[in-house]
Structure formats: C-alpha cells, structure tokens
Amino acid sequence: MPGIESECQTERSKTIARWCGIFILAALVYQQQVQGIVTLSRTGFLSLFGAALLINLFHSFYLFRAGACSSFYKYISVGLDLMLLTFLISNSGLNQSPYFFVYFVLLVSNCIRYGLVMSLYIAVLVNVFYPIALSLGPHQLQPSVVGGEGLKLLAFWGVALYGGAVSARIRRQVYEIAAYEDTIAELRAALRKPAATAPGAAPMDEPLEQTDNNPAIAEPKPQPAEHLRLLNNEAEWIKGLAPVGVVLLLIALALTFFAPHVLWFLLYPLLIVGAFAALATTAAWLLRYLRL
Incomplete structure (x- = not known):
C-alpha cells in the first residue's frame, strides 16, 4: 500500500x-x-x-x-x-x-x-x-x-x-486512512477522466461540481476496511494458537498436581504458553468487539 x-x-x-x-x-x-x-x-x-x-x-x-x-x-x-x-x-x-x-x-x-x-x-x-x-x-540468588x-x-x-x-x-487507523486516501485518489481519477474528455470541461485543477447527470459522482462512498483491524490475518493466527495453548495449560496443571518433582523451569514455559493463549484470545475479542 x-x-x-x-x-x-x-x-x-x-x-x-x-x-x-x-x-x-x-x-x-x-x-x-x-x-x-x-x-x-x-x-x-x-x-x-x-x-x-x-x-x-x-x-x-x-x-x-x-x-x-x-x-x-x-x-x-x-x-x-x-x-x-x-x-x-x-x-x-x-x-x-x-x-x-x-x-x-x-x-x-x-x-x-x-x-x-x-x-x-x-x-x-x-x-x-x-x-x-x-x-x-546459582540456586541461591540475591533478590x-x-x-x-x-x-x-x-x-x-x-x-x-x-x-x-x-x-x-494506531496501526489499524493508519492503514484505514491510507486505504481511504487510495480510494479517494481512484475516485478522483475516475471523475476527472470522463470530465476532461467532455466539451467545455473545467480545468483539471478545479473541483468538479456534483450533478445528478454524472453517474460517476453517484458512486457509493467506500466502507471501512474491516480486514485491517488485525493485519496479516492475525485474528486467524491467534484463534489457531488458542487450542494448542489450552492443551499445554492443562498438561502443565496436571504435572503440577501429579508430578511435582518435574523441574520448574521445564513446567514454567507450558504455563506461560497456556496463559498466552488465554490472553491472545482475550486480546482478539477486544480488538474485534470493542474496536480498540
């Protein structure tokens, strides 16, 4: 873009x-x-x-x-x-x-x-x-x-x-503004092209008057680009990660109760990934429904 x-x-x-x-x-x-x-x-x-x-x-x-x-x-x-x-x-x-x-x-x-x-x-x-x-x-660390x-x-x-x-x-707003600017530029080019070929057309740097006889001006205004709220299909990426994280979280909780001898630094990443899945799903919901 x-x-x-x-x-x-x-x-x-x-x-x-x-x-x-x-x-x-x-x-x-x-x-x-x-x-x-x-x-x-x-x-x-x-x-x-x-x-x-x-x-x-x-x-x-x-x-x-x-x-x-x-x-x-x-x-x-x-x-x-x-x-x-x-x-x-x-x-x-x-x-x-x-x-x-x-x-x-x-x-x-x-x-x-x-x-x-x-x-x-x-x-x-x-x-x-x-x-x-x-x-x-070292096992003994100073706080x-x-x-x-x-x-x-x-x-x-x-x-x-x-x-x-x-x-x-901020990124969503920037991309939506850029999308609007591109759409406006395309509409202006579409309006100027038939107007410039008509007899007695106004100069290219002057604004065109809106009339009911010009079908190009009557085109609907562009709608917001909803797919830009999360870029590069990030919403789908998060939703795909969530089930994996939930499974890892359940495994980590099971190890916590039934195998407490497992080294904590091996258990800790499983808990983090599970928490990440929950946080990522919540973040996707907020971005989707609260329009953050």
Whole structure:
C-alpha cells in the first residue's frame, strides 16, 4: 500500500538500529568487565558480540538486497536478539543484571513497529528464556526487587499487553486512512477522466461540481476496511494458537498436581504458553468487539 512502510523496510531500519545497539552494549560490557562488575570472560565476550555482529551482517546483506522478505522473518530476527540478550544477562549478574531493561527496549521498539501479536510473542519468549537462564545459574540468588522475579515478569506482561493494544489501534487507523486516501485518489481519477474528455470541461485543477447527470459522482462512498483491524490475518493466527495453548495449560496443571518433582523451569514455559493463549484470545475479542 503506498505510503505504508513494508516489513522489509522496517527490518532494514531495525538492522541499522541494531548496529548502534551492539556497539553501545559492547562498550558498556567491556567497561564493566574491566571494573570487575561483569563476570563474562574474554572468550564469552568475543563469542557473544562476534555472533551478534555476524547475525546482523547477514541481516544487512540479505535485507538490503532483497525486494521483499517473508512474514516470518521478523519473528526469527527478534528471537535471535532475545537469545543473545539472555546470554548476556546470564553472564552479567542474572537477576541483578543491569541489562534486563534492554528486554523492554526490544519490546517497545518492536511493539510500535508490528503491534499486539509481536508484543505477545516477545513476552512469551522472555518468560521462557529468562526463567531458564535463572534455573541454570546459582540456586541461591540475591533478590533484586521487592516481590522477586515474578514482579519483573508481571510488569513485562503489563507493558506488552498495553503497548501492544495501543500499537494495534494506531496501526489499524493508519492503514484505514491510507486505504481511504487510495480510494479517494481512484475516485478522483475516475471523475476527472470522463470530465476532461467532455466539451467545455473545467480545468483539471478545479473541483468538479456534483450533478445528478454524472453517474460517476453517484458512486457509493467506500466502507471501512474491516480486514485491517488485525493485519496479516492475525485474528486467524491467534484463534489457531488458542487450542494448542489450552492443551499445554492443562498438561502443565496436571504435572503440577501429579508430578511435582518435574523441574520448574521445564513446567514454567507450558504455563506461560497456556496463559498466552488465554490472553491472545482475550486480546482478539477486544480488538474485534470493542474496536480498540
């Protein structure tokens, strides 16, 4: 649609922002490594940021040469970003890591670009990666916030849901306005073409007077594009995910009661996916019936 940035263009802009983020984080981590604040070894430092540079270099070569990219590409790129960031957090203090806030930076930046489904996707990955990183660390962790790590994850979910809903509303309005502009331009072109060929026609830059004799002017006004309320069939995508999440939620609850010895970090992702299905279904209902 003219005037709307494509996903490939959005990923290109993310690639440029990612270059800046990599160098800023590398400088901060190196400084804290010299001061002894970060326990990340030199090998780990080179491996982490070397992998980040190689991945972003691939993004740059691919995106700046491709005319279009798959709709799944954005989910892959965000997943890789979260994996690298989780590795950094696990080697820089775990729950006391100063880089936990970067999760929020990634969430907000992608939420603004892609809307509610992307924000829920990031929230699910963070609620899987972060507990796994904590479970692989020392068993005795110093508390970082009042209420424990659950409060941090709950705050993350709050930002994801609210920011995603607001972004979805803004994106829907932008696409509907663009659709109206395209329709208006097409109607104007259709009106000017027969009027310009008629004898004694008005100049092209002057507005045409509405008359009952001109059938083109009597065309009905365009109706709102209902399919733009959730872009790229996101409503169908959410509805398809909901049954899977409900099944996983039931399995997780059954394991909680009948197999309490199961490691909590293996059980936790099942609970999160089940909760995600319920939240996603609720969000789809709100967007559909309350016109958020």
